[in-house]
Amino acid sequence: MTLPLYGTASQSAGFSSDKARSVLRLRSVDSAAERHVADFALAGTPDDVRRAIVADWPSILVVSDGSIDVPGTFTGRLVVVPSKYDYLADGDVIGFDHASRKFRTLYRRNSAHNSFLVTERCNNYCLMCSQPPKDVDDRWILSEIKESLPLIDRATRALTFTGGETLSDWKDFTGVLKECRDRLPATAIQVLTNGRAFSDSRIVDAWKDIGHPNLMAAIPVYASVDHVHDHVVQTKGAFDETILGILKLKDRGQRVEIRVVLHALTAPIVEDTGRWIARNLPFVDHVALMGLENTGFAVANDAMLWMDPVDYGDGLARAVDHLSAAGVNVSVYNLPKCVLPKSVWPHALQSISDWKNGFVEECDRCEAKTTCSGFFTTGRPRFSRGVRAITSEQELS
Known part of the structure; x- marks a missing residue:
């Protein structure tokens, strides 16, 4: 089976209009690593999303086929991608186009073939x-x-x-x-x-x-x-x-x-x-x-x-x-x-x-x-x- 490396996000919000694209690094919700401006909490369930918000993550990427509702108090960046991209993991990097919502997996930390x-x-x-x-x-x-x-x-x-x-x-x-x-x-x-x-x-x-x-x-x-x-x-x-x-x-x-x-x-x-x-x-x-x-x-x-x-x-x-x-x-x-x-x-x-x-x-x-x-x-x-x-x-x- 071929791993899907390209796709289109079902939802996105919070991205600046000053630039056309962003590079995102995914981090586990509980990661204690120093946060970079490119870091997104990686969530797979509504509970993950809630925990990310409680942990004050300013950016969240959700892997889910359903629509994701976030509290109105969350004003950060949000990306939702289909569940077939559930291979995405802590440390992975993706490129994201703001207008089209198209994304590409650029780097997988646990892969030997990047x-x-x-x-x-x-x-x-x-x-x-x-x-x-x-x-x-x-x-x-x-x-x-x-x-x-x-x-x-x-x-x-x-x-x-x-x-x-x-x-x-x-x-x-x-x-x-x-x-x-x-x-x-x-x-x-x-x-x-x-x-x-x-x-x-x-x-x-x-x-x-x-x-x-x-x-x-x-x-x-x-x-x-x-x-x-x-x-x-x-x-x-x-x-x-x-x-x-x-x-x-x-x-x-x-x-x-x-x-x-x-x-x-x-x-x-x-x-x-x-x-x-x-x-x-x-x-x-x-x-x-x-x-x-x-x-x-x-x-x-x-x-x-x-x-x-x-x-x-x-x-x-x-x-x-x-x-x-x-x-x-x-x-x-x-x-x-x-x-x-x-x-x-x-x-x-x-x-x-x-x-x-x-x-x-x-x-x-x-x-x-x-x-x-x-x-x-x-x-x-x-x-x-x-x-x-x-x-x-x-x-x-």
Whole structure:
């Protein structure tokens, strides 16, 4: 089941007309933590609402399908959201639009899979893009992220920034990453980017100057030859800019992950791609060979892109072998173990974000379920003919 991260509040009141949006942090009614102006008491029942008012909370968010009546003496901010958002908990952060009452869950304190969308703009137009680009002025999102960062738990282990192309407004965005350096120095920060911006030395230098101790640029390289990569991203010359960007980053001692999304255009040549990376870019910090999320453009291009993982498993295994032999740290993402050769299993990780991760009935009796990626629940999921429960000790060995 996909966790709903977007929605519309049924009620709201008390918000200033001076600004269009607010960032809210949720706190349990009984929280003894120092209150921030963004903090809202999180209530689920009328009794919770009464206790919040007695505790002098100036702002309350209620998770309920019913209409909420508050005493006329309460003049603070109020938001009521449907009960399907009952996963919201102490420390979570949401963005709220005053006029439309639309909200987005920006951060969940108890989740290991937190990501911020930076922009929907992009200078690539990938055939399988899960977040199809839009030519819109959405620079307000960076302001929302800046407002959110002081509210995030400093013990957060990892945070991802995604897009669109995250470096579309690179000066403002590197400023956001400096905020992460100052406020979340112990958090692993991963930035998904097509890498082309790093062909500009000014941007690479600005990236290096961020100085976060655990910052990683995750960059796609879809093939070892330029015309295949350029076709996948629908941009001539993208391959050359991307590779130049990777080289400049590593020349300045920055951490880089290469990502290869596997589908009918890239999976048949994944062995060649793995061998090429092992020979030419063995100094990258990580390589992720990734199953396709069948959402966004991937649904529209399904006939062009779908390939059963069973049919490219041998090539994938050889790609892993080439990379491992070169000393490159390699992982396989988004593919269940049952469709992979056994030699790949040690590299296959639970990589799908918890809010869009699920299993099929066959998985209920599988002994590898607790260490398996499972499946995406977003878009129009496609399932391999090789899906089966792993039950014997022989298969698990």
